[in-house]
Amino acid sequence: MENVVIAGSGPAGLTAAIYTARADMTPLVLEGPIPGGQLIVSNEVENYPGFTEPISGIELLEQFRKQAERFGSRFKSESVEKVKRRDDIFEVSTGSQTITTRSLIIATGAQARRLPIPTERKFYGKGVSGCATCDGAFFRDKEILVVGGGNTAMQDAVFLTRFASKVTIVHRRDYLRAAVIEIERAKKEPKIEWMIPRIVEEILGNDSVTGTILRNPQTNQEHRIQCDGIFVAIGHDPQTKIFNGLVKTDENGFIQVEAGSTRTSMPGVFACGDVRDLVYKQAVVAAGHGCMAAIDVKHYLERKG
Numbered sequence: 001m002e003n004v005v006i007a008g009s010g011p012a013g014l015t016a017a018i019y020t021a022r023a024d025m026t027p028l029v030l031e032g033p034i035p036g037g038q039l040i041v042s043n044e045v046e047n048y049p050g051f052t053e054p055i056s057g058i059e060l061l062e063q064f065r066k067q068a069e070r071f072g073s074r075f076k077s078e079s080v081e082k083v084k085r086r087d088d089i090f091e092v093s094t095g096s097q098t099i100t101t102r103s104l105i106i107a108t109g110a111q112a113r114r115l116p117i118p119t120e121r122k123f124y125g126k127g128v129s130g131c132a133t134c135d136g137a138f139f140r141d142k143e144i145l146v147v148g149g150g151n152t153a154m155q156d157a158v159f160l161t162r163f164a165s166k167v168t169i170v171h172r173r174d175y176l177r178a179a180v181i182e183i184e185r186a187k188k189e190p191k192i193e194w195m196i197p198r199i200v201e202e203i204l205g206n207d208s209v210t211g212t213i214l215r216n217p218q219t220n221q222e223h224r225i226q227c228d229g230i231f232v233a234i235g236h237d238p239q240t241k242i243f244n245g246l247v248k249t250d251e252n253g254f255i256q257v258e259a260g261s262t263r264t265s266m267p268g269v270f271a272c273g274d275v276r277d278l279v280y281k282q283a284v285v286a287a288g289h290g291c292m293a294a295i296d297v298k299h300y301l302e303r304k305g
Contacts, residue, residue, distance in 0.1 A: 001100050002028050004297050007080045008107030010037025011283040012273025014064035015290030016105050021071035023298050032079045036061045037109040041125045103268045105293045108239040110274035119203040127209025127229045132156035139229045141165050148233035154182035156233045161191040168193045238275045262293040270296050
């Protein structure tokens, strides 16, 4: 019988592991086949507090993991496939075994939606990014593209004008899904240009992005433009399908929690990090949620005796 099982090994899950381990709960972390979440694709992280020099996402998460292990956290390279509640106990199935636990922390993250072209994967982290807040400063005085037509794309484009010499918004349709106020803000920025409707057909470059081929879906005409970076802002998919029916989610699949806590609709189940974060999507925020989840679990188990 486990006190707590943590599903996920990104900043949220590993911080929860650190705090629950220090509270003598000996957590079991199911880190999945590829540990670390979205942060592992970041070649340089320079905005995480405490690191005066840039550090790769992999190195940063390795520091998290070593700290969690030092306090007694245990790790298994398995993923949660199903969770069933029996009285006040949870049965967590991984495919190879069933683990019983008194509490569960969900920290499985959210996956940024990607462009469905092979070159996007080739250049991800080498000029292609899914996080303007994380990587915008790397593109100072550069020409960049923002792909998307929603609020996030408009907000990212406006934010990136602080650094880039030119920002081009590319969207596959001839209309935008963003709120009118967000569109108007973007239109007022002199650095922002528009290429609508356009589809990214191919990303060009050798070791990093140097340009892209865009296609007009209405005329099928293609043309090549120069750019130094591409920010993909077409949304995130929370990794929560396996928890459907266990906890309440919103229409996009993000887990709903009580205000000011990590408590879900199911007593004994807690959610932290990007699975519940519709706005920030930052490692430091996810780590804060992990700390909150650990404290909430501690209080829950104490009340249970």
